[in-house]
Amino acid sequence: MLYREAGDFSTSYTADSQTFPIRFDRYRYYFILVVAFLVIPFFVNDYWANAILVPFLIYSIAAIGLNILTGYCGQVSLGTGGFMAVGAYSFYKLMTAFPEISIMLHVLLSGCITAAVVTLFGLPSLRIKGFYLAVATLAAQFFLVWMFNKVPWFYNYSMTGMIGSPERTVLGIVVTGPNTDAWAKYFVCLIFVTLCGIIARNLTRGSVGRKWMAIRDMDIAAEIIGVNPLKAKLSAFAVSGFFIGIAGALYFGVFLGAVEVTEAFGIEKSFMVLFMIIIGGLGSIFGSFAGAAFMVLLPVLLKNVFVGGLGWPTDLAAHLYFVIAGGLIIMFLILEPHGLAQLWRLAKEKLRLWPFPH
């Protein structure tokens, strides 16, 4: 009744292959974009930006990146934290070395540098698969964090070993450093999320995405059809690295402002992004957003319920979060291996038929 495709006919293949073939979906997408760009920036306050919106947007980019590699191309990676660190440190080095160049460009360049590094660590994927590849990327995680701790050049020989983002402006608006307004942080992240989302969607609906999925589903058949496994896998690593690098740069530069690598980009970060795509849905861009929202909102929600509502001590609520998050992940793996994205798909199918299911 509410959600109908009746009267919605694709009359060209262009119309049929667009991202939202159903008109209602398309309008909802435009509506969300308008709200995100034109409404939220005027109402957002510090709490909403720092606790919810900015981390959600940044983790969405990271989740899209990992989803391309793991969900679309089937290459398991546990190095996301380390790869985000590459993005963060590239951003820091670029920012301090070339202060006159716009940081928007620096963010993109950090993405490119991370893409190159991730491609390098993706080379073993040509020989090893599954768990063994996961272990190889785990090595990358520990190596990268160790390197950023040990080589002083990366943190500009600062005494603390931490990196902090200096104040930079875009079009006269402060976007990094301690004096940044909440809406500016939000807006910068939103621009990159939109950009990454569109790029990811375009790649996954075209032949590049089909190559990745072919490699994921059956690599032997993919090769017989004419997919070069080397190119397909490495391109997935590169694109994934580009997104994760952007996420790392924003996480350090815009969100936190100052980071210590072991704390910010440790193995927990890798697992957190992996959980996001598992809960959200492997092989789905929407799932990346849903998973990021879930993992960012869950601790906030639990804190509000337990501490705010029931008056429990904060540490108890924090520990309960781990229990509940872990339980939910196991539940999802058993009940709905395709994650929130699949639930969403099923809900839409039900809605199409509602209220007459037959």
Place this chain on the structure above:
Amino acid sequence: MNNVSQDHFVTADGRSIGGALMEMQNITLRFGGVVALEDISFDILEGEVRAIIGPNGAGKSSMLNVISGFYVPQEGQVLYRGSLRPAMKPFQVATQGIARTFQNIALFEGMSVLDNVMTGRITKIKSGIFSQMIWKGRAEREEIENREVVEKIIDFLEIQAIRKTPVSRLPYGLKKRVELARALAAEPSLLLLDEPMAGMNVEEKEDMSRFILDVNSEFGTTIALIEHDMSVVMDLSDRVVVMDYGKKIGDGTPDEIRNNQEVIDAYLGVSHD
């Protein structure tokens, strides 16, 4: 028409058959001590339907894997369009116009039927990753052009109704048909079918036989197929190669094969007293 490549002739049903498209010369393939193929030579003429038959373990699939470049034989050579084919990777063989289906379906289960068939067009894509990121100009144009070709094949194989269905939800017979569609999407000059009718009922076999003959006569595609159902093989194919224990024991028209004593022995067994 025995084994010798004729130049050009027209069959009884009006299809024209040309010179040799592919020649296998003295192919020997070993896996360690096991000899899978031993000194096998035969050719596939342009435009014909060539069947490879033989009892289980005869080496038919190995032969097909040699043709599709998956195995590299230790001895012998493969001539494609009259020139020696160098050792190449399977994905390079695909660019030469050779497509195949698999004995146990090798579709991409996580993708829709349409996406599966579209993967068959991958060798035709020229636009790079950066132009596809933007999805304007060349990338979009190519996508539409390939979609048009794919839609024709979907029409041809009568799978329009399931084009957006995920492959994992399809029954076996349709999966086989989708796999054929994916191979056809590459517009191959040589199509290799590994047991296209295994596990099908009579109606499905009839459908599949009709599709194979139509592909051959309408698109002029050369077809090499492995099949166990003898009545199908005898009806469909122009010429048959018979293999047993890695050796070639017969080669000729279905009629010749039917009366070949060695073939009858291999299939029915022979007493050794």
